[in-house]
Amino acid sequence: MTEPARPRFSFSISATDGKARTGAIQMQRGEIRTPAFMPVGTAATVKAMKPETVRQTGADIILGNTYHLMLRPGAERVAKLGGLHRFMNWERPILTDSGGYQVMSLSDLRKLTEEGVEFRSHLDGSKHMLTPERSMEIQRLLGSDIVMAFDECPRADQPRDEIAKSMEMSMRWAKRSRDGFDSGEEHAARSALFGIQQGALDEELRKRSADALTDIGFDGYAIGGLAVGEGQEAMFATLEFAPQQLPEDRPRYLMGVGKPDDLVGAVERGVDMFDCVLPSRSGRNGQAFTWNGPINLRNARFAEDANPIDGRCNNTVSQTYSRAYLHHLVKSKEILGAMLLTEHNIAFYQQLMQAMRDAISEGRFAAFAADFRRNYRNS
Template sequence: MAEKIFSINHSDASCGARTGTLVLPHGTVSTPVFMPVGTNATVKALTREDLAEIGFEIILSNTYHLYLRPGTEVIGAAGSLHRFMNWDRNILTDSGGFQVFSLPQFRKITDAGVRFRSHIDGSYHELTPEKVVEIQTTLNSDIQMQLDVCSDWGIDEKSARKALDTTDLWLGRAKRAWDEAAEKGYRGKLFAIVQGNFYRNLRTRSAETVIEADTPGIAIGGLSVGEPYDVFREYLAFTAALLPREKPRYVMGIGTPEYILDAIEQGIDMFDCVFPTRTGRNGHVFTRRGTFALKKAENRLDFGPIDAECQCKVCRQYSRAYLRHLFKTQEILCSMLASYHNLYFLHDLVLHARNAIEQDGFADFKKSFLSRYKEKEA
């Protein structure tokens, strides 16, 4: 039986939401938790001090990108990804499967693995389930993901089944490779991934395979890949209900309040997305009444904060007018401040969600938050 790394602290009486504690090699993580994405061993536009100041206990980085640049030789020589980027808290690394999936003209998938061309220099590479485990072991990831096949929204059932067959095959091989690494002293945890596209029978089959593999945690893949919002909600709820209650659940690639709160309501413990920092760099910011663009002319003489209720240092020290000026003049500081605010906003949202769960009031909290969040920004 897999090592127990997760404990449920409280289950909300009003829905499936729960709070918990995840025990990992670089410290405990309180859940639910949003994880900032640091694709290239950095969360874009933020320092490690910024991330620690906000309160993040775990961040995400990307196996595909780090494998290509700077390469495992460099990170291995540094001792670990943690030492390389000077981050002493937890790191989850994805398998690189989604990045390969997003470059269809450069890759070929077989049962053996995936052969692809680098988006950097066109060189050919091959990733197998075993090699992906090896790479993430060199990175010393606290949580590593199995190599999987992510499939498009709208594909037919035959194609979805073929992708799932490969993912299932790769899971068994990844599990064996991870077991061997653990026997040699590696302490990171492997998460299997539920796939199956948008077919209930395939999702059910995938969940059964993942449960049988008995990895320390489970991820729900293949969501937020272009499907309508109501389809996302339907398949999130359906898949979550198939999973064992005692293991941590992770939904990949969600980073807006609506999606995060939906996930928490279904008992999801972990989620990540590039959205808050990517939109921050493009001058879009979160507020409790929705998002807005800093570049809008209406902000030119607005000397109030991004969000009057936000306690982050950006809202305490800088005005909308100033941030608009930075954006219009293409100053790097705009990306830094907007990204900081957006990550603080989501971290704060999850903290309030945890408090609501502890008081058996998450359903009311979600309803109240979203009723304001969807209001038109004045």
């Protein structure tokens, strides 16, 4: 019997517990279980990991970066080679961010106007113009499954009138992104477009942004402009209202977050999707995440520690290699150390997401979150 065709995009919520939700996104390239954590593959690779290994950790979807892939190897080249999925040997969904974060993070290399952003490449100094329309074109050439609208991400410590002005421009860019996405009919017929809420820490500005995005209409909605230095307390205060300003029947994606305790607190407040470079970057720098908090394998106290990284983490790396061996690899600057610790960290994050999905389904999320906080010591 022929298997029925998967939908372009659908989102269903199977259980709720307080504000926390669990469910699934269905797309042509597969199911994404929510709450979901997306490992970051900025330049078509989750650093120090093979794509098939990323999948084995339980990841349903990964993230690619429009700005970096635009510069190298180039979106047109990726398209010529069959698209990003074929290029990097990843068959499941890929979300591509729009390049909007680089508007902020590379502010000394860009010129911002209503039309878009002119970047000076951090690689060779060449100039590139990134507009909402060009961002949609690049993501179409890459073959992204979830496309992000182009936006500007202002810093939370800017004056309110500047944050409001930036948010309003991002909403105009959101409409241009919608139109640009829809113009690529073949790609739009099999992919999804997410809008990005802005407004920093301001509830009223966030509401105006959410209303504007809802009027335009998107498949999902991201919460942008957080995890940019405001601190966890301020982020959680904003998440007390921001997710509920967005449509209840669409996935809510908190961009660029975060530490394990950030994820638990955000799920508690109604967030469905996350991405962050932290587990892979930490792995390359000798840090491992465990159910009792992060540990630094560079520390001399692990030199003769024969215990596994974390016996509770159901991953071969986590249970097979001793802390002493990993300490040796890290201190010796062996590539294998980065590979093993990154795999452990990504696996830990996926196990954390599964534990939260189970707790929500079973109506015990509050107890799970309390137990997690009691045991997890952040450093």
